[in-house]
Amino acid sequence: MKALKQAGCTKVYIDGSYVTRKPLPGDYDACWDAIGVDQAKLDTVFLDFSNGRQSQKNKYEGEFFPAQCFADSQQTPYTEFFQREKHSGEKKGIVLLELDGNLGS
Secondary structure: OHHHHHOOOOEEEEEOHHHOOOOOOOOOEEEEOOOOOOOOOOOHHHHOOHHHHHHHHHHHOOEEEEOOOEOOOOOOEHHHHOOEOOOOOOEOOOEEEEOOOOOOO
16 A cells, blocks of 8 residues: 555555455455556556466555456446455445555555
8 A cells, every 4th residue: 555655546445355254364456546646656566467467466465456447348447346246246345445644664
């Protein structure tokens, strides 16, 4: 989150097993609000989707997508896509992190 905040990102939405009742979550997916982000300050790994986003997983242990991009061929924005249960299609929640506070050093 620090790297995104340093580039000017103000909102990140978290999905994956960290927002479930799973006792030992294994992964997380995130989408970040690209509005106001300075591309020159953005870690390029956030735009590297090659090899199943392996560089993102290696560096940040999760996967990141620009929130304004589409998650599927039906042009569903990631913020909506993340709110659908993968197996049932039922609606579910995600976590919004607002990056306007102190994220520590």
